[in-house]
Every structure is written in C-alpha cells, then in structure tokens.
Amino acid sequence: MPELPEVETIRRGIAPHLLGQRIDRLEVRERRLRWPIPLGLEQALAGQQIDSVERRGKYLLIGLERGTLLLHLGMSGSLRLLPAGLPAEKHDHLDLVLNQGQMLRLRDPRRFGALLWTTEDPLGHPLLRALGPEPLGENFDGATLYRASRGRRSAIKALIMDSKVVVGVGNIYANEALFAARVHPAHPAGRIGHERCARLAAVIQQVLTEAVTQGGTTLRDFLREDGRPGYFAQRLQVYGRAREPCPSCGAPIEQQRIGQRSSFYCPRCQR
C-alpha cells in the first residue's frame, strides 16, 4: 500500500505525538508479520523515551534512547493514534502504548509489514544498508538515473521501482512519473538518454512532492494516523484509469503487466 508519500505523511502525522513521549509498554497480539516480531521486544522497549521519528525509503525509524524500531507497512499496513485501551479489531496486531493516554496501533491485514529492532546504526541494518538514494534528497538526479540504467535491459518502470536505484517509488507513482515524463513504462532502461533521464528524475521528484503535500493517495484503505484520507487520488492521471481518455491527448489509457505489476500508460504520449 504505502509508497514514499504515504509513509512520509504518516511520519509527519505521528512525529509530534511521539517525540519526547515515553513508551509504557508494547502489546503484541500477532507476532507473525513479514518477519516475526522479535521475542522480548516488549522488555526492550518498556520505559524508553522516543527521541526521533524518521523515514528511510518506505521504512519508518523510531529512535529510542537505546536502539531503533524499524517499521515497514508492506502492502496493507496502517498506523493510527488512538486512546490507549480502545478495543482491538481484526488485524490490529500491536499497540505501542505511550505514557500519556495514547497509543500507536498497527493494523495490517496481509501481514507483509514488519517491526524490527536494532541497537546499532539502523542505516547499517541488512534491510536498509543496500538502499539507493532518497528521491527527494541531494543524491538523486538525472545523472544518478542515467548511471544506474546503463547496460540494463529491463523495463524503465522496473528500474525506477528498484529500491537499490532509488527508494520510495512504488507502482502508483512509477506509473504517474512515467506519464508525466512521457516515457513508455516498458522502454528498455539502458536505451534512455541523458535528457530523458533528467526529465524522469525531475518528474519523480515533482510527483512525490505533490503527493506528500496532498497527504498521499487513498485508493482503498490508506488512512493517516488520525483517520483522514490522502487526497492525491484526485490527481492521478493514469493509475487505475484503463480505457479512460488520456488527460493530455484523449487516446484511451492502456493497461499492461510489466514486471508482474499493472502498468497504465498513454500509448500515444509515452514512447
């Protein structure tokens, strides 16, 4: 579910409620996520103060006095800030109960999400170590994309969704960025020149930035920490719009599977 804009929206939403708070306790009802929640995590967290709430790619990093929680929402994960003690519903797998009456609750029907724990530099964690640059950071531009794509025979869409190349771009925003850059999603990555790499990098940044300002995209079940939806769905140009007219030229949007993911594009505008 959540791509960079949704995770960043959640981060901004929860950070003010978590920072400086102390964790009363962690209550786990279901340990079987993408990876099992570490045994004994409850003991490790109890009483610790929350010092930071950051994001790396689609991971949330909750920094404590000693150690860091790594939280990933997978396809269907969501976080809510709720009054402590509210009865858990189906798929509410855990609560991080804070010391002033609130709790952070994780719901994740498909259980592709993860809650992990490290007492070392979190960026050195095996799951984060090999991640590519942040698209909205200083280490990502057209030259990055150009270098990463040389010699690559795979589709450009697969390349921009590869977290070793650039983090945070999932299926929705990959489709939208390729439309904005007028690049066909199946175009071989290695055959795209400097200029179009620059255009593509720029629109990735534009689309993600705009999506963050809209609070992300709510299609089915994404909600922010306070239960409000994100409003970027209204801005989607091609994602989920098969057979609708292209907003630019009017030709019907086509849908095709590329790299096991649904891809939407305008056959006339995107080459």
Place this chain on the structure above:
DNA sequence: CCGGACGCCTGTCGGC
C-alpha cells in the same frame, strides 16, 4: 551481476 518468477497473506470484486 542481472532479470524474472515466486511466495508471503487477506480481502474484494467480477464473472459465471
């Protein structure tokens, strides 16, 4: 190294 397929899960939707 690279590219592609698979599997992990549950819920929903469309077709019959």
Place this chain on the structure above:
DNA sequence: TGCCGACAGGCGTCCG
C-alpha cells in the same frame, strides 16, 4: 446466492 480466479499500494529470495 455461492464459488472461483484474478488482483491489490511491497519486497526478499531463489533460480537460470
């Protein structure tokens, strides 16, 4: 109405 397959915002792992 019920059943069944396809599909859904991710991503680590395995195989050729």
